[in-house]
Amino acid sequence: MNKRLNIELIKKVMDSLGLNNSQVSERLAVSRTIVGEWLAEKKFPRPDKLVRLGMLLKLPHTDLVVDDAPLAAVVNFRKKSRRALTDTHFADALKKAMLLDLIADYLPEGSLEVPPVLKNPSMEYAYIQKAVALVRGLVGKSLTDVINYSDLVEIIHTYDVVPVPVFWGVTSCRDNDAHGLHIESPRSKKEWIYINLDSYLLDFKFWVAHEIGHIITKCSCDEVFSENFAELFAQSFLFPEEMAAKTYTKLVGLNANQLVVEMIALAETLFISPYTIYKSVNSYAVENGLAQLEKLNSSYVVIKKYVENKSTLIEKLRNDSVHSFARKYDEFLSPEEYVYLAETYFKTPIFDSLKKFLGETSKGDGFLQSLFDIQAVEAKELHYYLTH
Template identity: 30%
Template sequence: MQRVLQPEPIRAALAAKGWDQKQLAQTIGVSAQAVTNWMKGEDFPRPATLLKLATALSLSFDELVHLPQRDEPIIAFRKKTGTKTTDEHVLRAKAMGALLKPLVPFLPPRKALRTQIPSASTEYELLQNAAASVRAKLGIGAESVLTYERLIAEFDANDAVLIPVMWGKKDRHENALHILLPGDQVTFIYLNLDTHLEDFKFWMAHELAHVYTPDLAGKDAGEDFADAFAGSLLFPRELARHAYAEASRAPTAAAEMQALQQFAHQHMISLFTVYTQVSRHATAAGLRPLRVADKSIHAVRNSGRGALVSQALFEPMPPDPSTYIAAAHNVFQSAFFPALRRMLHERGTGVGYVQQLLDASIADAQALHTELIR
């Protein structure tokens, strides 16, 4: 995938501002020669510089960058509650997708068979049928605990490369970033480990839904389906039926919540996921609603948040590069770092690539680069 800037929109934006290329270079902090090389298609800006360029000229990624349509990265965000996807987020993510392209030849050979959900629907019965079909494929019963190991193995089986990162608990827009390279039929999923254990399994199931429905990736319908499917896969109607029966026998709303909490603890998922799935079962079956209110669920959930995934894996924090790379390979079965290691050795790729690819600090990127080229 040859990444080049589209000169005509840039020239038009410069003319509208009354700038020349030298003024543009000064504005975004690069040399005039760098801008000249971009305009000739001889070089391409890094993601951070591309973002500055887009902001300075008020241009979108599609206006700035020329890519064959088949190679246009498809982006999906698993976002923090209440956040909005902006042009800046999309631009940065697509630029990271373009950076991932050179890594593809260093990945293991692609699989011939993959799981797909052809008619993705959030209608209750169809959703439950889809979840039941996936559980059967994974070889687990309708009431069994879906473990992390089973989920992780499914990503590898469907050519989805997990990239565990530590992007911070509060500072990042996305909890996970899904980048599909359609021309290569490879998906990269950045998973933010700085998130609570009780939520992490849901986010992984959400990303797996995107893998199963590539045609919906990056669309609102895809986000809606992924959320609905994740809950149904982790806590299907058979479990929701049992949880409802237990909760309905509880004498008070507080006791009802305790019953739901026991199921959440057993299945290593959030109380909110259990509550949502039980409520949907009650609606579908025409049963009376739960007595406990969703605001009470949120209050209990927010008052007792557990450890972060990164803390559980790496305490004390931060991990050294060898430990972090080993966890990506052994815990998440990720082909990312072995592929990156081969690329660095064969092409002599520098620290800047690692920094941009992982959106890491220069110090962290340098430490990882040193470890990978040993």
């Protein structure tokens, strides 16, 4: 049976959402002609566009497509510097989902049950604060406790999500464009979260909290809403209303330079970016009809330099590790050290699963190159390490 869109339902949902062909084409970054051909059943969307169409209309694959075609994965990004998502990003993420599905059967038995996800996510401030309290409670944290790196890892595992630590660079101009990537696959019924070990240390908590925002909402909302919710959830998760209210009285009325000094001092104790504090306090002010903090303008550069002067996550992990490895060069990270750090700090089962998978199949280093977005020589070394 050929794949075909459920046109009648799609048009009905478009009408209920007040969307016309032009608006759909704009949201999906395709031409109105293409949308018209989809709805006239002359063409079928490519996998990445099909995923985004389903997210836009809030329709699961089983309602969107009328046939027994393989289910498409749901993917969510935390892009670097707010980079625009392209078809290439989605196609690459869907390819990763297919590769991950191949090793899903080699993973250890998952949890019998996981915490509930949010049924009807809302952007309302009070709702997000309730979601923050719920997720913090999973790791025994109050609304005034500092969130540690280990807390984030524990939350990921509590939701039975598999961490995939990778090296995707620190800027938007090198390596992969994402700080994080969440993949939910209906085929294997598994979830994965790519974590960028090259992140600046003070940014890392925010990127992971952002992906947790996707985890707790699943695919129950469209792409734009999902990203905005995850953004607000992350800042409130790391700096909840209780902290924001107390801090507001100290910061309101200060000029930009004074704000930066005060926020950096506070950020040092929480080990988060001062900008997260700034955004959270302003959200609190807006919610309560209070004056917002002074605009940072050029003072934001001071915060940026402060964050970039801290080490990256991988640098900290290597320094904190009690296990020493022979290193050819200071920057060289061997496959053995990479796997050790990933398993020690993120408790990920992916490498043990890969060892079993590679041992039973003929997959070569190209599989690892695509899965982790690494260079050919790195993939070759990692493949050798996992198979010997």
